[in-house]
Amino acid sequence: MAVDGAQLWTxxxxxxxxxxxxxxxxxxxxxxxxxxxxxxxxxxxxxxxxELAAALMIPKASVTVYVRNLVAKGFMRREIDDxxxxxxxxxxxxxxxxxxxxxxxxxxAEFDRRLARITPQDRTELRRILLEMLKSPx
Amino acid sequence: MAVDGAQLWTxxxxxxxxxxxxxxxxxxxxxxxxxxxxxxxxxxxxxxxxELAAALMIPKASVTVYVRNLVAKGFMRREIDDxxxxxxxxxxxxxxxxxxxxxxxxxxAEFDRRLARITPQDRTELRRILLEMLKSPx
DNA sequence: GCCAGGTGGTACAGTCTTGAATTAGTTCCA
DNA sequence: TGGAACTAATTCAAGACTGTACCACCTGGC
Numbered sequence: 001m002a003v004d005g006a007q008l009w010t011x012x013x014x015x016x017x018x019x020x021x022x023x024x025x026x027x028x029x030x031x032x033x034x035x036x037x038x039x040x041x042x043x044x045x046x047x048x049x050x051e052l053a054a055a056l057m058i059p060k061a062s063v064t065v066y067v068r069n070l071v072a073k074g075f076m077r078r079e080i081d082d083x084x085x086x087x088x089x090x091x092x093x094x095x096x097x098x099x100x101x102x103x104x105x106x107x108x109a110e111f112d113r114r115l116a117r118i119t120p121q122d123r124t125e126l127r128r129i130l131l132e133m134l135k136s137p138x
Numbered sequence: 139m140a141v142d143g144a145q146l147w148t149x150x151x152x153x154x155x156x157x158x159x160x161x162x163x164x165x166x167x168x169x170x171x172x173x174x175x176x177x178x179x180x181x182x183x184x185x186x187x188x189e190l191a192a193a194l195m196i197p198k199a200s201v202t203v204y205v206r207n208l209v210a211k212g213f214m215r216r217e218i219d220d221x222x223x224x225x226x227x228x229x230x231x232x233x234x235x236x237x238x239x240x241x242x243x244x245x246x247a248e249f250d251r252r253l254a255r256i257t258p259q260d261r262t263e264l265r266r267i268l269l270e271m272l273k274s275p276x
Numbered sequence: 277g278c279c280a281g282g283t284g285g286t287a288c289a290g291t292c293t294t295g296a297a298t299t300a301g302t303t304c305c306a
Numbered sequence: 307t308g309g310a311a312c313t314a315a316t317t318c319a320a321g322a323c324t325g326t327a328c329c330a331c332c333t334g335g336c
Contacts, residue, residue, distance in 0.1 A: 224301045
């Protein structure tokens with residue numbers, strides 16, 4: 001059977017929508033908007049606004065907004081970077097780490113609820129396939 | 139090896155972003171915004187605004203806007219539904235079908251460029267896994 | 277040191293999105 | 307037939323998003 005790229009793409013798209021949608025209530029209770037969550041979850045790996053924008057593929061101006069909100073909520077703070085005085089190093093507060101972990105758990109739980117339908121081998125398989133497809137075009 | 143749901147979710151998320159981003163230029167040449175494309179691609183299966191909103195999980199008000207744009211661009215038209223005079227049946231024009239097919243091809247090409255890195259068996263596998271995970275929670 | 281060209285982050289204004297209210301049509305029951 | 311309750315689609319105003327312009331700072335060459 002031929003596997004159509006567009007069809008797979010649509011399937012995948014829909015899966016993510018459904019999962020995100022199922023979690024949005026819980027995220028709200030934690031005090032996070034969806035977009036803010038992405039930023040919060042990525043900060044540890046990409047601690048500067050410009051890096052966040054690149055990693056999450058969102059405009060720099062949007063990062064400014066989300067970071068402002070997250071700072072206002074007490075989830076992170078800005079510090080001047082010693083290496084480069086233009087940069088703002090973003091640092092998670094304890095509350096921020098807690099919120100991130102709770103949100104990630106909620107998300108993982110929902111995704112796991114779906115992953116649970118497939119075998120452990122399939123999960124490993126899926127991970128391998130996605131990683132392969134994510135590599136930058138050679 | 140344990141496979142973490144949150145991690146898989148993030149991988150998947152990123153893959154879709156990358157693919158969509160890679161295609162947005164081409165979509166622009168066809169004359170489609172990203173969001174409009176989703177509507178255009180779904181119209182054949184869900185020919186009423188309310189159905190589109192449900193299928194694509196976007197607000198009805200947004201569907202109204204995208205449909206208005208697509209109509210203005212000559213890609214579809216509205217007709218009163220004979221069965222229920224409240225409903226607007228959406229019909230693709232020839233230009234609309236052509237645009238949809240071109241856009242789907244572009245998207246499939248980009249996705250395929252990545253699918254090509256994995257074996258045909260893996261593709262079938264991926265499709266099966268995604269379908270399983272997409273089923274409504276029992 | 278000084279300048280030119282470049283990058284990091286933000287502000288603002290215009291655009292896009294969408295919840296709530298609205299209008300139109302349907303259904304059903306008395 | 308009349309009206310209450312419902313659904314389809316739209317409008318509109320408020321809020322979210324982001325392209326552009328901007329300022330601060332960095333880097334390299336002179």
